[in-house]
Amino acid sequence: MIGTVVVGIGTAGRVRIRDLLSPLPSSPSEKLSLKGFISRRTLENQQDIQQISLDEALSREDIHAAIICTENVSHEENIRKFLEAGKHVCVEYPMTLSFASVKQLCELADKKGKILHEEHIELLTAEYKQLKKDVTGKNLVEGTLHFTGGPLQPGFGFIAFSGIARLTWLVDLFGELTVTSANVEEDKEKKYIKMTAHFQTKDKSPLTWIEERAPGLGRVKNISFRFDTGVMDCLPVAPRESIGLFMQDLNLFGQKLLGLVSSEQLQAERKRILHCLELADLIRELSQACTH
């Protein structure tokens, strides 16, 4: 069994505990055994699971893996500590808040011979799987992805990082991108923020990513993709799958721990993750440059 701890008890952390306690039968997640949770606060038992200290988790030999579910700003430090201690890590996206630290941590994972897995539930939704099928084989002329949502809590970092799921969609659909320009409009008092990033695909087709957050805005993704064969301006409707998104991700992490994922797939995933976070870093640089 792979002894596992959950770090950070928010929405994602609670779902992780739930899933670890009732893994999908005959799936890799059955091999994960929850040993405790870690929080900076002192909390009561969560779903009958006890809190343990970070130091205990790092030193115990029956703990082999950590799932990091804290706010984004503390991912980097947590990942580093668990990898240094020789533990596998699953981290909720975004891995960290800079491209440089992601590169370092990937190297550290390789040096230690441990899995460093970044959750990407946005690629696992039924609607995304259908979208990917619908887009495959079409030639993009131009496109826009406009996300809206409520304000994030402090500690979630620059908006291109907290919104990495949208960028990951674009890269997974249209391949590697080049950033051509980016800017951010913000009204801190109103908790309003809007980022606009422009890209080009390898074929020089323009793509725009807008990420907009304000009180009262619902979590919505609007797409408009123009192909040489016609326009796609709404997401496909697909029935929800029976297996939850975080459970699907837990199984992928479990498969990696059991050595069931090919090195080609691991490398392709790492390449995509590094590319997306590098783009996020560039967007931040460009946005900051234009506010000075």
Ligand SMILES: NC(=O)C1=CN([C@@H]2O[C@H](COP(=O)(O)OP(=O)(O)OC[C@H]3O[C@@H](n4cnc5c(N)ncnc54)[C@H](O)[C@@H]3O)[C@@H](O)[C@H]2O)C=CC1
């Ligand atoms: N909620 C979701 O559906 C998804 C979340 N994620 C990622 O999961 C991670 C966690 O997100 P959520 O669970 O939604 O956030 P959340 O705000 O519900 O939880 C964040 C955790 O950090 C804790 N925390 C923050 N500052 C703290 C402090 N100073 N001291 C002690 N505890 C502190 C919160 O109490 C909570 O345990 C993020 O990286 C997010 O990007 C990724 C995909 C989906």
Ligand SMILES: C=CC1=C(C)/C(=C/c2[nH]c(/C=C3N=C(/C=C4\NC(=O)C(C)=C4C=C)C(C)=C\3CCC(=O)O)c(CCC(=O)O)c2C)NC1=O
């Ligand atoms: C209801 C309040 C609610 C909160 C507080 C919430 C938080 C939340 N959802 C996220 C992603 C996500 N959240 C979901 C889905 C959900 N996540 C859920 O908590 C629920 C109930 C669903 C519904 C099935 C998905 C699929 C993503 C991946 C990002 C995406 O698809 O763009 C993220 C990561 C950052 C981001 O991509 O924006 C946060 C912080 N989501 C919510 O829906």
